[in-house]
Amino acid sequence: MIALQRIGWGTIILFGVSVLTFLLAFVVPSDPAQTVAGPKADRETLELVRREMGLDAPMPIQFARYVGRLVRGDLGRSYVTRQNVRDAILERVPATLYLALVSLTLAVAVGITIGVATAVREGTSIDLGVLVASLVVLSLPVFWVGILLLDAFAFRLRWLPLGGYGGARFVILPACALALGNAMYYGRVVHTNMRDVLGQDYIRSARAKGVAPWRVCATHALRNALIPITTLVGLDFAGLMGGVVLTETVFNWPGLGRLAVEAVFNLDIPVIMGTVQLSALIVVVVNTLVDVLYLAIDPRIRYAR
Amino acid sequence: MVLSVVIIALLAPWLAPYDPLRAVADSFGEPFAPQHRYLLGTDELGRDVLSRLLFGARISLLVAAAATAMTMLIGTGVGLAAGFFGGWIDALLMRATDVVLALPDLLLALALVALIGPGLTSILVVIGLVRWAGVARTVRGEVLTLRERDFMLAATALGASPARVMIRHLLPNTLPTIIVMTALATSGAIVLDAGLSYLGLGVPVPTPSWGRMLSDSQTFYRSAPWLMVFPGIAIVYAVIAFNFLGHGLLALLRSREE
Numbered sequence: 001m002i003a004l005q006r007i008g009w010g011t012i013i014l015f016g017v018s019v020l021t022f023l024l025a026f027v028v029p030s031d032p033a034q035t036v037a038g039p040k041a042d043r044e045t046l047e048l049v050r051r052e053m054g055l056d057a058p059m060p061i062q063f064a065r066y067v068g069r070l071v072r073g074d075l076g077r078s079y080v081t082r083q084n085v086r087d088a089i090l091e092r093v094p095a096t097l098y099l100a101l102v103s104l105t106l107a108v109a110v111g112i113t114i115g116v117a118t119a120v121r122e123g124t125s126i127d128l129g130v131l132v133a134s135l136v137v138l139s140l141p142v143f144w145v146g147i148l149l150l151d152a153f154a155f156r157l158r159w160l161p162l163g164g165y166g167g168a169r170f171v172i173l174p175a176c177a178l179a180l181g182n183a184m185y186y187g188r189v190v191h192t193n194m195r196d197v198l199g200q201d202y203i204r205s206a207r208a209k210g211v212a213p214w215r216v217c218a219t220h221a222l223r224n225a226l227i228p229i230t231t232l233v234g235l236d237f238a239g240l241m242g243g244v245v246l247t248e249t250v251f252n253w254p255g256l257g258r259l260a261v262e263a264v265f266n267l268d269i270p271v272i273m274g275t276v277q278l279s280a281l282i283v284v285v286v287n288t289l290v291d292v293l294y295l296a297i298d299p300r301i302r303y304a305r
Numbered sequence: 306m307v308l309s310v311v312i313i314a315l316l317a318p319w320l321a322p323y324d325p326l327r328a329v330a331d332s333f334g335e336p337f338a339p340q341h342r343y344l345l346g347t348d349e350l351g352r353d354v355l356s357r358l359l360f361g362a363r364i365s366l367l368v369a370a371a372a373t374a375m376t377m378l379i380g381t382g383v384g385l386a387a388g389f390f391g392g393w394i395d396a397l398l399m400r401a402t403d404v405v406l407a408l409p410d411l412l413l414a415l416a417l418v419a420l421i422g423p424g425l426t427s428i429l430v431v432i433g434l435v436r437w438a439g440v441a442r443t444v445r446g447e448v449l450t451l452r453e454r455d456f457m458l459a460a461t462a463l464g465a466s467p468a469r470v471m472i473r474h475l476l477p478n479t480l481p482t483i484i485v486m487t488a489l490a491t492s493g494a495i496v497l498d499a500g501l502s503y504l505g506l507g508v509p510v511p512t513p514s515w516g517r518m519l520s521d522s523q524t525f526y527r528s529a530p531w532l533m534v535f536p537g538i539a540i541v542y543a544v545i546a547f548n549f550l551g552h553g554l555l556a557l558l559r560s561r562e563e
Contacts, residue, residue: 009403016404024420134551141496143503144519144537151533179366245411246500260412261504264419272416278408287407 011169011290015067017280021273022066030230070277085274090258093278096248100240104174104233109181112229114183115190129192134184144248174251178244182236189228234290239283307332354518354532358539361515364508365543368428369494375433376440376490383437383484384444385475388452399445405438411500418506425508432497439487447479481558488551492544499540 114134118127153159153173245257252258256275263271332481389560414435421427501507502516515536521533 009400012400013403013407016400017407020404021416024416062313135548136541138546139492139548141499141537141539141540141544143500144540147519147523147533150535176435239409245415250503260415264415264506267419269419272419276408276412276416279409279412280404284407 006288006291010243012283014281014285017284018067018070018277019063021276021280022063024273029213047253049290085270088271089256089274089278092254092256092259092300095253096240096244096257099171099178099244099247099253099255100237102171102239103178103240104182106175107179107186107236108229110179110183111186112190114187116194118187119191119194134188137184138181140181141246141248142177142181143250145180146174148245149173149177150250174253178240178247186229186232189232193228230293231290234286234293236287309447354535357518358515358535361518361536362539365495365498365540368432368508369491371429372494372498373487373491376435376437376494377483377487378435380437380440380486381444381479383441384446385448387441387474387494388445388448395445398441402438402441405435410435410447410497414497414501415504415506416499421445427534428498428501428507432494432501432524435497436490436493438541440490443482443486444479447482448475451475462493462535481554485551485554488547488554492547492551495544495547511537512514 114130118130150173244253244255245261246256247253248255249261256278259271260275262268263275383398383402387395387402396501414431417431417434418427422430498514499516499519502514503520505517505520507517508514518536519533519540520537
């Protein structure tokens with residue numbers, strides 16, 4: 001069945017990702033043994049470390065070991081902090097998750113509102129104005145929006161704190177920064193879909209039956225417009241989990257993104273690989289889920305097969 | 306209309322290398338506000354912001370152009386090959402594409418930069434390498450629709466070699482989509498470059514770069530808020546220019562098809 005096929009592809013892709021990450025790590029010019037042992041280590045210590053880390057084995061064997069560890073959930077140990085990579089990552093995941101969820105909820109809420117509002121007023125200057133505004137807002141770099149928001153609301157107005165982790169007061173600015181672009185995008189999608197749906201026959205018949213226009217919108221049209229949104233939200237969630245790097249840096253948010261950046265600066269290979277691997281995992285899992293869900297929601301696709 | 310915006314963005318660098326990018330004023334430690342001599346003010350090291358912005362435009366566009374070229378080359382190549390040959394080549398290439406697609410842009414870029422090391426060439430390569438997958442997918446879609454058309458069958462029937470068919474027939478027909486994608490890819494490259502520079506992983510220090518100008522300005526948000534605004538506006542301007550170009554071309558394409 002199709003769902004199984006998707007899951008199968010997902011696994012293959014994950015394997016491909018692990019190959020890629022492994023190869024990348026192998027290409028690194030810096031010598032891991034050196035990093036771990038420290039700059040003043042002598043040759044013998046280096047050799048010892050190298051053997052302990054398994055770096056003297058030929059590449060395929062190292063890869064096999066790597067995959068074996070991966071499957072068991074062992075992501076290695078950080079070169080810098082000697083902490084278990086998996087623990088380090090899991091520490092940060094909730095923060096990023098929190099931010100991603102809040103931001104997505106905001107984006108969906110705002111997006112749907114905008115989309116419906118403009119679809120109903122089609123062709124008017126409001127519609128056109130919103131279209132242009134959307135394109136502009138979409139082009140704004142996230143971190144710039146973040147900086148401006150920080151400056152405006154945290155520094156000048158002193159309504160909100162200057163960054164950091166916490167409850168509603170802390171999360172709202174970064175979530176807004178992230179949500180802005182997505183909201184505009186969802187707005188456009190909803191708008192286009194609503195327009196298509198509103199022009200169709202069954203809407204007209206509902207109206208002819210005397211159903212109040214408001215109800216027509218809400219129940220019939222909206223439901224159909226929401227289908228592509230679900231796919232998009234799924235994809236965006238996956239993207240967000242990996243890609244909130246910039247926002248987290250601006251707002252000092254202790255999440256996965258910042259972990260990745262720190263790791264890059266420290267050339268902490270295991271952490272980098274771990275984060276990349278995890279992001280890919282999340283993306284693939286969510287995508288597969290979305291694919292399967294889509295098959296369930298939209299009967300047309302099922303029958304088309 | 307849209308094109309004029311793009312042209313301005315393109316010509317600006319050559320139009321006014323106003324002042325050199327070394328320090329001009331003596332505002333070391335205390336940036337000047339925008340004023341007569343220094344139209345957009347100066348930064349904390351005494352350099353004129355306007356000139357830095359303009360030179361930054363050059364760098365950003367250079368990076369974006371080179372990276373986009375790479376992205377489009379790889380992406381189109383893969384997409385064409387996958388769509389045209391089909392079969393196991395298609396499956397293989399598409400799985401590879403999916404693998405790359407599974408990794409979020411910035412994260413992959415980060416990882417690559419960590420490995421290759423910072424610097425102008427590496428930025429070019431990294432940005433180019435990160436985004437080809439999306440292009441490949443779209444191009445392949447186009448090729449798949451085109452493949453069934455008559456002129457394709459005719460060409461193969463007449464004995465044209467696969468390479469010839471691809472280059473002389475597929476390519477010109479996919480060109481409109483490719484052009485649109487190039488415009489959009491350029492704007493994406495600019496954003497990615499700005500992001501990387503902001504994080505400190507972009508071009509090395511004295512060279513002006515919009516992203517880095519933004520991150521530097523954060524220390525001075527209290528005394529010199531304009532430092533945060535202008536580089537951002539520059540980035541937005543360039544990105545919007547290319548986005549509008551892309552969307553405008555897309556609309557043009559769609560109306561022509563009708």
